[in-house]
Amino acid sequence: xxxxxxxxxxxxxxxxxxxxxxxxxxxxxxxxxxxxxxxxxxxxxxxxxxxxxxxxxxxxxxxxx
Amino acid sequence: xxxxxxxxxxxxxxxxxxxxxxxxxxxxxxxxxxxxxxxxxxxxxxxxxxxxxxxxxxxxxxxxxxxxxxxxxxxxxxxxxxxxxxxxxxxxxxxxxxxxxxxxxxxxxxxxxxxxxxxxxxxxxxxxxxxxxxxxxxxxxxxxxxxxxxxxxxxxxxxxxxxxxxxxxxxxxxxxxxxxxxxxxxxxxxxxxxxxxxxxxxxxxxxxxxxxxxxxxxxxxxxxxxxxxxxxxxxxxxxxxxxxxxxxxxxxxxxxxxxxxxxxxxxxxxxxxxxxxxxxxxxxxxxxxxxxxxxxxxxxxxxxxxxxxxxxxxxxxxxxxxxxxxxxxxxxxxxxxxxxxxxxxxxxxxxxxxxxxxxxxxxxxxxxxxxxxxxxxxxxxxxxxxxxxxxxxxxxxxxxxxxxxxxxxxxxxxxxxxxxxxxxxxxxxxxxxxxxxxxxxxxxxxxxxxxxxxxxxxxxxxxxxxxxxxxxxxxxxxxxxxxxxxxxxxxxxxxx
Numbered sequence: 001x002x003x004x005x006x007x008x009x010x011x012x013x014x015x016x017x018x019x020x021x022x023x024x025x026x027x028x029x030x031x032x033x034x035x036x037x038x039x040x041x042x043x044x045x046x047x048x049x050x051x052x053x054x055x056x057x058x059x060x061x062x063x064x065x
Numbered sequence: 066x067x068x069x070x071x072x073x074x075x076x077x078x079x080x081x082x083x084x085x086x087x088x089x090x091x092x093x094x095x096x097x098x099x100x101x102x103x104x105x106x107x108x109x110x111x112x113x114x115x116x117x118x119x120x121x122x123x124x125x126x127x128x129x130x131x132x133x134x135x136x137x138x139x140x141x142x143x144x145x146x147x148x149x150x151x152x153x154x155x156x157x158x159x160x161x162x163x164x165x166x167x168x169x170x171x172x173x174x175x176x177x178x179x180x181x182x183x184x185x186x187x188x189x190x191x192x193x194x195x196x197x198x199x200x201x202x203x204x205x206x207x208x209x210x211x212x213x214x215x216x217x218x219x220x221x222x223x224x225x226x227x228x229x230x231x232x233x234x235x236x237x238x239x240x241x242x243x244x245x246x247x248x249x250x251x252x253x254x255x256x257x258x259x260x261x262x263x264x265x266x267x268x269x270x271x272x273x274x275x276x277x278x279x280x281x282x283x284x285x286x287x288x289x290x291x292x293x294x295x296x297x298x299x300x301x302x303x304x305x306x307x308x309x310x311x312x313x314x315x316x317x318x319x320x321x322x323x324x325x326x327x328x329x330x331x332x333x334x335x336x337x338x339x340x341x342x343x344x345x346x347x348x349x350x351x352x353x354x355x356x357x358x359x360x361x362x363x364x365x366x367x368x369x370x371x372x373x374x375x376x377x378x379x380x381x382x383x384x385x386x387x388x389x390x391x392x393x394x395x396x397x398x399x400x401x402x403x404x405x406x407x408x409x410x411x412x413x414x415x416x417x418x419x420x421x422x423x424x425x426x427x428x429x430x431x432x433x434x435x436x437x438x439x440x441x442x443x444x445x446x447x448x449x450x451x452x453x454x455x456x457x458x459x460x461x462x463x464x465x466x467x468x469x470x471x472x473x474x475x476x477x478x479x480x481x482x483x484x485x486x487x488x489x490x491x492x493x494x495x496x497x498x499x500x501x502x503x504x505x506x507x508x509x510x511x512x513x514x515x516x517x518x519x520x521x522x523x524x525x526x527x528x529x530x531x532x533x534x535x536x537x538x539x540x541x542x543x544x545x546x547x548x549x550x551x552x553x554x555x556x557x558x559x560x561x
Contacts, residue, residue, distance in 0.1 A: 025308075025526050032303045038442040039299065039306070043292040050288025057281035058549055064277070 067350075091246045095466035098255025100157070105259075105380050105495035108476075113137050115494040117148040118153070119184075123215050125193040125205045134497050135490075151180050154501065158243075167242050175243030178236075181510040183222045185473045190218025199402045212402055214394035219387060219507045223353065225557045226511020232534075237512050246509035247321075253502035254418060255466035257386075259492045260499070261415050262474025266485060268557050269360050271412075278550040279373070279419040285546050286424065287431055290317035294534045302530050306443065307333045311341045311434060311521050312527065312543040318431065319424045320345035320380030322461060326428050330436035330455075331444075344527050348513045348535060349384035356540070361395035365403065367394045369551040372413040376420025378535075379544035383506045389417025390503055392511050412556030422464055430455040 012045075107114040116135030124130035138146070148196040155176055168501035190196060195217050197210040212218070230237050235243075265272035295313035296368040298304040305313060310331050315324035328338030356379060360371035373387040393413035398408040433456045440446065474492065478485050 001371050018337075027314065028303045028305060028308070030525075031305075033305060035299055039295075042442075043296050043437055048283055050292075053288060054225070054285050054549075056544070059282060059284070059481040061278060061550060 072166075088164065089243070091251060091462035092253030093164055094248055094255055094463040094471075096464075097157055097161060098252045098258075098466045099261065099469060101252075101258050101498050102256055102473075102495050105491040106480055108491040108494065109484060111493075115497070117141060117149050118494065118497045119143065120149045121188055121191045121204075121215065121218075122495055123191050123193050123196045125207065127188075130188060134494055136346070147184070149528050150497075151177070154180065154498070156555060161248065162242075165248075171242035176404075178240050179505060179508055180501075182225060183504045184508075186222035186225050186508070187215070187218035187500075189503050190221045193217040197419050198226040198398050205339035212398040214398055214510050216390055216394035219390055222504050222507040223350070223387075223511045225322060226508040227350070227514060228511075230512040233515055234403070242514070243443065244509045244512050246383045246513065247505045249502045249505040249509060250386055251461075251463035251466075253499045253506065254382070254386065254422070255463055256502070257414075257418055257472060257493050258467040258470030258500040259474045259495055260322060260411060261419070262471045262478070263485075263489050263492050264415055264536060265475055271554070271557065272294040273415050274554060275369070275419055278383055279376075279416065281548045282377060282420055282546050283423040284429060286543070287318060287427060289542060289546075290539055291431075293538060295481035295533055297538075298530050305528070306467055307331065307485050308337055308341075310439075311338045312436075312530060314431070315341040315345045315380070316531055316539065318380075319382065319421070319428060320349060320384075323381070323427065323431070326432035327435055331439045340524070344531050345380050345508070347514050348528075348531055349379060349381040351537075353384045353388050353391070353510075358389040358393055360392050360401050365546070368400070368408060368413050368556055368561055369416050369554045370547045371396055372416035373420050373547035373551045374544050376417040376424070377547060378540045381510075382421060382425065383510050385421045386414070386418055387503065387510070387558065389414040391423075393418065403545070407488065407559040408556040409559055416551070422467060423463055425461045429458075429460040432456075441458045474502060480481060 083240070086510070101115075104114045113135055116138045118134045119131060120134045121130050122132070128149060131147060133139060133141045133143075133146040155173060158176055159169055159173060161168055190213070193201070193205040193207055193210060195205065195211050195213055196215040197205050197209070198212050198214060202208070202210055224436075227239075233452060261272070291313050293318050295309050297307035298312050299306070309334055311324040311328040314327035315321070316340070324338040324345060327333075328335070351374075356375060360374060362369035366372070368557040371392050376385055379385040379388040383511050393410060396409050398411060400408055434451070436455060473552060474488055475490055
């Protein structure tokens with residue numbers, strides 16, 4: 001089963017009697033779904049792009065002004 | 066408690082009210098804002114069409130506080146001017162309410178209460194002991210004042226709204242049809258575009274600098290805020306993807322709009338962005354009450370850093386622009402008191418608004434990216450494709466009005482420099498209504514922020530992420546980014 005095909009806790013909850021959002025939030029720690037490799041890539045690529053662009057834009061603003 | 070039961074609680078219901086007609090409200094804000102803007106331009110053709118609108122000066126003698134906006138209407142009694150302003154706005158907003166499918170009688174009753182209560186707050190905030198800056202104390206013959214300028218009326222309106230929202234629920238329910246902060250603030254922002262146009266005409270280099278740096282700062286906000294908040298929500302608080310993505314967008318980007326757009330992009334259940342939005346609204350009020358005063362204390366020497374900080378740190382359009390208004394008045398008063406520097410009013414607000422507007426523009430792009438990542442990589446579903454059109458569908462349309470009023474003023478000024486003073490006077494009249502829409506926004510935000518009910522609904526875990534990320538990370542990174550891009554850039558100084 002790939003990361004994308006894992007059944008999410010919320011999908012399981014949706015098939016059971018609705019316990020309410022408060023209970024759902026409380027139960028998330030026990031039903032924890034680990035970060036997938038795609039999520040990790042999304043997080044770190046985005047952050048790295050942000051830091052690189054930050055450096056680039058600072059350089060650009062200093063140069064322009 | 067079932068999900069449906071949760072959905073129908075008044076706290077969430079009131080949020081749904083501002084969320085569901087979102088697109089319509091955007092276009093309505095464009096219509097109302099450009100209508101007021103266009104009517105104000107009558108001055109260019111010798112027709113003073115809005116001069117009768119009410120304005121309030123800082124006062125020590127209450128009988129001299131209220132007056133019509135322009136001299137040709139000076140003979141008009143203030144009460145006529147006030148009622149005319151109320152009636153004009155009532156008619157315009159009733160048309161909007163009809164378009165939104167609201168109950169017109171309830172809207173009219175609610176708006177009447179909101180308008181007069183808010184204006185009473187504005188009037189109180191203009192009392193010289195509260196509003197007068199040190200240079201004006203001699204003229205008013207008073208030994209002291211809080212130096213908050215007359216924009217302290219916004220804070221008083223917010224407090225009044227909070228009191229009603231939290232302690233007088235029956236009154237809050239009776240006026241809820243007219244509690245539409247998103248409509249009010251977007252209309253104000255459309256009108257504000259004209260003001261920015263004037264500012265750009267007078268200070269072209271500075272305006273270009275502000276716009277360029279504003280774009281830089283917000284790209285950073287998306288790319289640096291979002292992944293960390295998502296990571297913290299998932300890794301340390303155990304939220305599912307369905308909760309973590311809207312939560313990260315709500316905390317990182319632009320509150321309600323971003324949470325809803327992200328929720329839609331990843332196909333989250335509607336309750337998820339609604340719950341996140343309710344948190345955003347409450348915390349935005351807390352930020353609004355704290356950050357402008359922190360900025361006044363620590364950043365009065367760097368006004369535009371403070372301005373950008375408000376745009377990057379305070380969530381929701383209404384609260385961010387409201388924070389810009391307060392910061393503008395507080396820092397100008399502080400600079401005048403402490404250093405004897407009189408900055409031109411409005412520049413701090415313009416920077417906050419510019420940053421916020423750019424953040425709004427990118428919400429659609431970000432939602433598109435997330436929709437693609439989710440549908441292609443994280444939760445692929447056979448046959449599901451992300452359409453480019455979704456960027457347009459999620460684009461906040463009121464920004465078109467803001468850009469249009471900005472460009473029209475800019476084009477008029479460039480084409481005929483001789484009539485810039487008239488355009489400026491016209492924008493001054495439109496500004497009367499912008500201030501009133503701001504006032505309505507502050508009051509409405511206060512009424513919507515039902516702290517007690519939110520806690521009753523068990524938001525502790527969501528709130529914990531919010532508090533940790535907002536106060537432990539976003540505020541400080543926002544300050545750093547604002548400092549990096551706006552340090553050493555100052556508003557123009559008032560001549561003479």
